Amino acid sequence: MITVLQEMLLHLDGTPRVLSLNDDPLAEWSSHRAVSVDGPEDSSGTDRVDRQWRQVQDELDPDAMEDGFENHAYVRWFFLNNRVMPDFVGMAHEVDPHIASGLVERYESRCRGGVDDHADRKLDPRSKSAQHVYYLTRLVSQLPDLPRRHVLEIGGGFGNFARIALQLSMCAGYDALDIRNVIELQRRYLESCVEPAVFDEVRFHTVEDEDAMAGLRERRFGLVVSTFALTETPPAMRDWSLQLINGRADAVFIAGQESFGGESVGDQITSALEASFDVARTPMRWESSNLGPCFEILARRR
Numbered sequence: 076m077i078t079v080l081q082e083m084l085l086h087l088d089g090t091p092r093v094l095s096l097n098d099d100p101l102a103e104w105s106s107h108r109a110v111s112v113d114g115p116e117d118s119s120g121t122d123r124v125d126r127q128w129r130q131v132q133d134e135l136d137p138d139a140m141e142d143g144f145e146n147h148a149y150v151r152w153f154f155l156n157n158r159v160m161p162d163f164v165g166m167a168h169e170v171d172p173h174i175a176s177g178l179v180e181r182y183e184s185r186c187r188g189g190v191d192d193h194a195d196r197k198l199d200p201r202s203k204s205a206q207h208v209y210y211l212t213r214l215v216s217q218l219p220d221l222p223r224r225h226v227l228e229i230g231g232g233f234g235n236f237a238r239i240a241l242q243l244s245m246c247a248g249y250d251a252l253d254i255r256n257v258i259e260l261q262r263r264y265l266e267s268c269v270e271p272a273v274f275d276e277v278r279f280h281t282v283e284d285e286d287a288m289a290g291l292r293e294r295r296f297g298l299v300v301s302t303f304a305l306t307e308t309p310p311a312m313r314d315w316s317l318q319l320i321n322g323r324a325d326a327v328f329i330a331g332q333e334s335f336g337g338e339s340v341g342d343q344i345t346s347a348l349e350a351s352f353d354v355a356r357t358p359m360r361w362e363s364s365n366l367g368p369c370f371e372i373l374a375r376r377r
């Protein structure tokens with residue numbers, strides 16, 4: 076598993092290349108082998124999941140948490156991936172100081188189980204959790220009725236945004252969609268730290284499950300959220316999601332890289348949404364990122 080995750084770390088710009096021992100940026104993860112992610116797509120499975128994520132999926136063991144959730148290989152990859160973070164609390168204050176300070180205060184008093192939480196319970200401004208509080212600030216500033224909206228999150232990683240939204244009662248309900256083993260990880264993470272009555276209401280769906288995917292198309296969502304996911308998924312998954320959003324969402328928040336795998340995904344997503352939504356697309360300030368220019372879209376149905 077580590078090997079593929081390491082590979083992904085080297086492929087954040089979407090450019091396939093071969094990892095050699097000399098390239099290894101993560102000396103602490105010593106037991107890796109060289110793997111190429113070049114080559115044709117594996118024809119097995121759905122075209123909604125690309126080969127790279129299928130490899131992660133196959134090697135990702137949701138049970139491998141004996142040393143604590145924060146030591147799970149996927150979670151460590153996630154954080155290594157985000158080693159240099161901007162001051163997201165400062166960015167949130169620029170959006171709206173009142174909302175930002177209210178959310179930070181509530182985070183520090185109510186939220187539990189954050190992998191990047193400090194013992195003093197102060198929110199680290201340069202943390203993943205602060206990034207997710209920044210997203211919430213953006214959302215609340217544009218959608219003041221956010222707590223009454225039912226959220227669908229596509230590609231939520233191990234579930235940190237979901238955890239915060241649920242613990243802060245920032246949604247009326249939550250559905251999560253991701254690849255099979257990541258959704259399992261997310262399910263276990265949220266079960267470990269979200270109030271049981273709230274957790275019981277969360278619905279988890281996998282992109283490999285055709286019935287679940289069809290079921291989502293029957294639903295309506297007050298908000299669809301997808302950060303650094305739809306920009307990275309194969310075109311078939313992106314198209315499927317954009318169709319769902321166009322047909323079934325009242326609002327959408329998407330963040331990600333402008334360009335991925337040689338495609339202008341920011342432009343593609345914007346033009347797909349413009350048919351039904353008023354789309355506000357802004358650059359996302361993250362100078363230290365190795366993802367290249369990033370954007371945020373907050374769009375409301377016309």
Ligand SMILES: C[S@@+](CC[C@H](N)C(=O)[O-])C[C@H]1O[C@@H](n2cnc3c(N)ncnc32)[C@H](O)[C@@H]1O
Nearest residue numbers: 123124128230231232253257302303304308312
């Ligand atoms: C870079 S992580 C982003 C996680 C989180 N949203 C964040 O911003 O930190 C990419 C996410 O997309 C998910 N993903 C990858 N391929 C996918 C697919 N075909 N369909 C849905 N989700 C996918 C991954 O499992 C992961 O949760």
